[in-house]
Amino acid sequence: MSKHHNPWMEIQSMREEIDRIMDDARDWSMGRASDRDRFALWRPVADLYETVDQYIIELELPGVDQEKISLESKGGHLLVHGEKRIEKEATGSAYQLVERSYGPFSRKFQLPRNVDSAGIKAVFKNGVLTVSIPKKDTPSKSVSIKVE
Template identity: 40%
Template sequence: MAKLQWSSWMALSEIRAEAEGMVLEPAGTKDAAYAWQPVADVVETAEDFRVVLELPGVSREDVSVEARGRFLVVEGRRAFAKETEGGVYQVLERSYGPFCRRFALPKGVSRVEIAAVMKDGVLVVLVPKVRPELLRRRIPIS
């Protein structure tokens, strides 16, 4: 086994490779490109998976829920609203701007029947499981 002589120039080449990878990836594929990520819970019941996201201050029109490939993608934007006229913020802890959360869809779910409900700043996405009788169906032969 050969001994590798590390140098600081190697780190620069790693940084360059990472930067090239970021440029070559399609826009929106990395969660780190977004300003913030809402907190989420995923609960599995006998009938479905429920994804619950906290989105206070985000309007229903500013959120999109899509099934893309093997993922459930929730994207949106929380607009910055300056609440004090002429004042200067001393502390600004709330996050604003675009957000994205991606959840892997397990096998055995119905992508066609996914539903979403938003109320009081909480988004609930229901991903129903395929019922066993729908997984197997006898096809009549004519």
């Protein structure tokens, strides 16, 4: 076992994924999922971490056009939606293998109560969307976020 391998992190990651699947299933069965969430064809992976003065969410969105990404802070959640389109047509031939994900995507992140929604910044660079969410003392209202 290498010194960088941490089986507890893998177990935690698996548990979070199972919890996410169960939450999604419950939301869909109770009619709480939005139409956008119901038609999402893939789910980009994300890292979340906290600094002294902000929360950071990084989503891998390779091949997604910046114009196809939308973010919104609403009801204590950060909603990220978009679409990845197939750019190439296999004219005169047929694909033999398609492993990459295409189509609409949707992610929903619960925000802590101490965030400044008006100060949220989103930067898209090299296929990674980085969302910086500043901390504050009181909850804030719903706002739209521009991707830079």
